[in-house]
Amino acid sequence: MGCRYPGALTHERIMEIFGGTADLVARELRCGPWSIHYYAIDGLTAGGDASDFVVHPVAERLRGDSMEELYEQALAGAVYNSVADDCPDLDAVALKLVNGFCVLLFPGAGAVAYEVKTPEKRGISPPQVENTVKGPKDAFVETSRSNTSLIRRHLRAPELRIWETQVGEKGLTNVSVVWLEGTAEPELVERMKRRMSELTVEALISPATVEESVTGGRGTAFPLIQYTERTDRFCQGLMEGRIGVLVDGLPQGYLAPVDLGRLMDSPEDRSIDRVSASCIRVLRYLALVVGLLLPGAFIAMTTFHHEMIPLPLLRSIIESRSSVPFSTAVEVLGLLVAFELLQESGIHLPQAIGQSVSIIGGIVVGTAAVEAKLISPAALIVVSTAGVCGFVQPDRALAEAVRVWRFLIAVLGAVGALFGVTVGAVALLVHLSGLESMGRAYLMPFSDGAVPKIVYGSAKRWRAKG
Amino acid sequence: MKRWIWALAALALLWSPKSGVDVGKLRPVQVVRVAHEGAQVEIRTDVGAWGAGMDISAALEALHEGAEGVVVLDTAEYLLVDREDPALILEMGERLRPSCMVCIGDADPETVGAYLQVHGPETTVSLYRAGERRLSRLEEKDGRLELVS
Numbered sequence: 001m002g003c004r005y006p007g008a009l010t011h012e013r014i015m016e017i018f019g020g021t022a023d024l025v026a027r028e029l030r031c032g033p034w035s036i037h038y039y040a041i042d043g044l045t046a047g048g049d050a051s052d053f054v055v056h057p058v059a060e061r062l063r064g065d066s067m068e069e070l071y072e073q074a075l076a077g078a079v080y081n082s083v084a085d086d087c088p089d090l091d092a093v094a095l096k097l098v099n100g101f102c103v104l105l106f107p108g109a110g111a112v113a114y115e116v117k118t119p120e121k122r123g124i125s126p127p128q129v130e131n132t133v134k135g136p137k138d139a140f141v142e143t144s145r146s147n148t149s150l151i152r153r154h155l156r157a158p159e160l161r162i163w164e165t166q167v168g169e170k171g172l173t174n175v176s177v178v179w180l181e182g183t184a185e186p187e188l189v190e191r192m193k194r195r196m197s198e199l200t201v202e203a204l205i206s207p208a209t210v211e212e213s214v215t216g217g218r219g220t221a222f223p224l225i226q227y228t229e230r231t232d233r234f235c236q237g238l239m240e241g242r243i244g245v246l247v248d249g250l251p252q253g254y255l256a257p258v259d260l261g262r263l264m265d266s267p268e269d270r271s272i273d274r275v276s277a278s279c280i281r282v283l284r285y286l287a288l289v290v291g292l293l294l295p296g297a298f299i300a301m302t303t304f305h306h307e308m309i310p311l312p313l314l315r316s317i318i319e320s321r322s323s324v325p326f327s328t329a330v331e332v333l334g335l336l337v338a339f340e341l342l343q344e345s346g347i348h349l350p351q352a353i354g355q356s357v358s359i360i361g362g363i364v365v366g367t368a369a370v371e372a373k374l375i376s377p378a379a380l381i382v383v384s385t386a387g388v389c390g391f392v393q394p395d396r397a398l399a400e401a402v403r404v405w406r407f408l409i410a411v412l413g414a415v416g417a418l419f420g421v422t423v424g425a426v427a428l429l430v431h432l433s434g435l436e437s438m439g440r441a442y443l444m445p446f447s448d449g450a451v452p453k454i455v456y457g458s459a460k461r462w463r464a465k466g
Numbered sequence: 467m468k469r470w471i472w473a474l475a476a477l478a479l480l481w482s483p484k485s486g487v488d489v490g491k492l493r494p495v496q497v498v499r500v501a502h503e504g505a506q507v508e509i510r511t512d513v514g515a516w517g518a519g520m521d522i523s524a525a526l527e528a529l530h531e532g533a534e535g536v537v538v539l540d541t542a543e544y545l546l547v548d549r550e551d552p553a554l555i556l557e558m559g560e561r562l563r564p565s566c567m568v569c570i571g572d573a574d575p576e577t578v579g580a581y582l583q584v585h586g587p588e589t590t591v592s593l594y595r596a597g598e599r600r601l602s603r604l605e606e607k608d609g610r611l612e613l614v615s
Contacts, residue, residue, distance in 0.1 A: 303486035311541055314494060321490035328488055376490075416479045417486065423475045430471050 005090035009111060011037050014103075017094055024097075029055065029104075031062045031070055039093075040102035040116070049116040050102050053081050058104065071109035079104070083115035098172060121146060122251075127229045129396060134271035139229040144174050144248040147231075151178065151244075151253075154235040159183070165196055167213075171203020178244035178253075185241060188438060192243045192256065210247050210254065215437065221404040223397035224437040226258040233267050243438075257437040261445030264288070266394035284392055291389030292406050292428070295332050296413030296421040298382045302328045304417035316378075323373040329414035331375055335383040336407055338365075343387075487536050494541035497575040497582065500525075500558050501548040509558075511537060512575040522557045544582045545591065548572045550601060555594055564592035571604030573611065578604065581611045 007013045011026075014037075018024045023042040028035050036058070040050055057079040064070045075084055085101070087093045093103050093111050100117035124146065127139040136154070140147045148162055159181040166172045175196055179189050192214075199213050207227065215224035225245075228234055229252045237255040238244055245254040264284055269277040301308050302317060309317065324331060342361040346354040369375045386406060393399040405428055412420035435442035493513040500522070501508045508518040509525045515537045517529025530537055539561055545568045547555055555568060569587035571578075587602040594601075603614045 302489035306487070306489060306492060306538070307540070311494070314489070314492075314541075317489055318492050318494060321488075324490055328490070412479070420479060423479055427472070427475055 003089070003091060005094055007090060009087075009090055009093065009105070011105060011107065013090055014039060014093060014105065017090065018097075029058050031058065031064070034064075034067055034070060036067075036070065037105040037107070038102065039097055039105065041097050041100070044098070044100040044118060045102050045116045046118045050114075054079055054102055054104070054114050054116060067106050067109040071106040071112070074104060074106070074112045075110075079112075079114065081114040081116070083113075085113045087111040087113050095166065095172065099174070124150065130228060130230050130233070130267060130394070132266075132268045132271055135267055136230070136232045138231050140231060140234075140246075140251045140253055142249050142251050144176055144246050147246050147253065148176060148178070150231045151235060151238075154231055155180070155238065160238070161189075163193055165193075167196060167199050168201055168203040171201075171205060173204040174248035175204060176246040178238060178246060180238045180241070183239065183241045184243055188241075188243050188257070191438060192245065196245075204247050205249065207250060207252070210245070210250065214245060214254065214256065220431065220435055221401035222432065222435060222442070223258065223263065223395065223401065224256075224435065224442075226255045226263060226395065227252045227397065228255065229253075230267055232270075236267075236270075237262075257440035259437065259440060259442050259444045260398075260432065263395040263398045264393070268394075284394070287389035287392040288402065291386050291392070291402055292409060293421060293425065294382055294386045294389070295336060295406060296409035296411075296424060297418065298379070298413075299329050299332050299410055300413040300416075300418045300421050302378075303414070317376070320376040320378050324376045325374075328379065329410075331379045332383060333407075333410055333414070335375060335379055336386075336410060339383055339387050340403065491535040492538055493533060493535045494538045496542060496579045497544045497546065498539065498542045498558070498562070499546040499548075499572070499575045500554060501572060502551070502554075507554070510575050511539075511542075512579050513537060514576065522554070522561070526561065542566050544569070544579070544586070546571045546573065546575060546578070546604065550599075552594075552599070555591075559591035559595060562591055564590065564595075566591045568594055569602045569604050569613065573604055573606055578611060582613075585613045587613060 005013070005017055015026065025038075025040045025042050027038050029038050038055065038058075058074070061078045062070055062073055064073060075086060077084070085096065087096060087103060087110070093105070093113070096103055096113035100115070101113040102116050103111050103113045105111045121143045122141050124138050124141055126137040138150055140150065152160065157180065161179050161181050163177045165175055165177075167175045177189070177192050177196060195214060201209060201213055204210050204213065211223070211225050211227070226237070228237075231253075234244055234253040234255065242255045242257065245256070247254075264281065266280075266284070269281065272280075306314060321328070326334070338361075342358065345357050345361070349357055366380060370377050370380060390399045390402055390406070393402060405424070409421055409424035409428075412424040414420070416423060433441070433443050441447060493511075493515060495511040495513055495515075497512040499510045501510070503518060506518045506520060507522055507525045508516065509522070509529050510516040511529070513533075515529050515533035517525045517527065517532055519525035519528050526539075540563060542562050543566060545555070545558060545562060545566050547558075547568065547570055550570060559566070559568070567582070567587045568589050568591060582604075589598055589601055600615075605612050605614055
């Protein structure tokens with residue numbers, strides 16, 4: 001990163017950089033005949049700690065014949081603080097201040113930053129999205145350093161490496177690249193570091209910015225980097241040789257490279273026995289296919305290929321649809337839209353209200369619509385089944401990509417019958433086979449045709465390593 | 467390569483079937499009755515559709531024209547004929563599934579489906595075509611249906 005704040009390291013320049021912001025604490029401290037300047041940002045620093053471990057030692061212990069001597073003493077330990085960093089320029093001073101350090105400026109000699117961060121931060125809580133019945137209950141929080149400590153507690157390996165940088169021309173977000181030395185490929189580590197160093201964004205605040213920045217301009221709905229709020233899952237990824245990324249302010253960790261097989265892994269797989277985990281994994285893959293193809297296949301079969309439906313089933317579908325004024329395609333696509341709307345409203349509303357909306361939308365409106373003969377029960381069952389299959393996916397980003405493709409394949413089914421569905425499925429396969437995550441093929445685990453290995457062997461591998 | 471695949475897929479979609487019929491418009495038939503009305507042949511189904519004409523083809527054409535929705539004869543399970551007329555049965559059988567069961571009777575097709583499902587005749591269109599000529603007779607006695615072999 002280039003020089004953001006040029007100029008000499010003076011009190012005037014520091015005040016100019018912060019432009020008289022209300023939360024900047026600046027005061028003059030006297031050390032005998034010399035006066036030094038103290039800076040801190042209120043709220044980021046603990047006032048008590050700053051008084052006890054910076055201001056008090058300065059007033060009591062710092063004595064010297066020149067400003068340079070005072071500076072040397074402060075850096076050497078006269079001001080008793082575990083962290084005392086030299087700040088050679090204005091950039092370093094500004095960066096330390098916004099990261100919760102306080103800075104002592106010795107005019108004409110230099111500046112020293114002391115760590116007096118406030119302990120105020122969100123406590124470690126259980127995962128909100130990736131819940132499991134068994135297994136650890138600690139999830140990432142917004143503070144990067146807390147997250148690295150959580151990783152260290154799960155992986156007490158001296159080989160764990162953390163490389164930090166600031167990303168964002170305006171935001172200066174702290175980003176950590178995490179890997180396990182000797183396990184991760186050095187080339188991948190360098191690639192991730194290079195990508196982080198070369199990012200030219202204003203700030204890394206939202207998860208989408210992080211994902212797009214790390215994976216490049218991606219023209220796909222499928223995740224090319226995996227995110228997780230679970231520390232154990234993150235550590236598992238590191239042990240598999242993947243590279244982790246932690247972004248200050250985001251309560252999740254990112255793992256790359258990623259492929260479809262890994263996205264279909266659930267932390268729950270490690271909590272249950274191997275046979276059950278393998279069976280559930282087969283069920284999960286089945287749900288992926290059903291969730292993608294069912295609405296499209298239903299439209300195609302009820303509009304173009306009636307002969308494929310067993311007669312008793314066809315009769316009951318016809319009976320249920322006899323009074324519905326819309327075509328099956330309109331009905332299913334409309335229901336898919338309604339389902340997405342309900343899901344979106346559930347996400348944006350507070351949890352208590354969100355549940356009420358789901359109940360009203362799912363049961364009250366759904367039942368009323370069936371009774372009013374606006375939709376048929378068969379279409380409702382098909383869309384609900386596809387929706388439930390989407391919820392089975394352990395990775396939310398993958399489930400969202402499936403939502404997009406489900407819609408596309410349903411439209412193709414309405415236009416081109418089962419042929420259209422097949423075109424959609426083949427297009428998806430072509431699309432997936434063209435995707436790469438940090439140079440790794442997205443369908444890599446399936447490329448050697450070892451599907452049983454993916455299902456059974458993966459669970460075995462997890463057990464062995466995890 | 468990828469572009470070619472996309473282009474081919476789009477091109478293929480243009481040739482995809484466009485004449486779909488919504489399942490809600492289908493009228494799958496379970497029982498078909500064929501009867502002679504003077505010189506004409508009359509076909510009635512359990513879904514209410516009927517048509518008459520000089521022969522089977524003309525009657526079916528009239529049936530399809532006058533029907534509400536799309537009448538599907540492929541689903542018919544029972545064929546009722548008012549009298550044993552091998553030529554008529556064979557011609558009508560051509561339009562039905564080989565497993566469709568045949569019997570003689572002139573009951574209303576809309577009311578006999580449930581009875582025939584329980585006490586179905588044994589002769590199918592394919593057996594009749596193969597030379598089996600013993601047909602059961604569906605009779606109505608005192609308002610009750612009875613299948614007599």
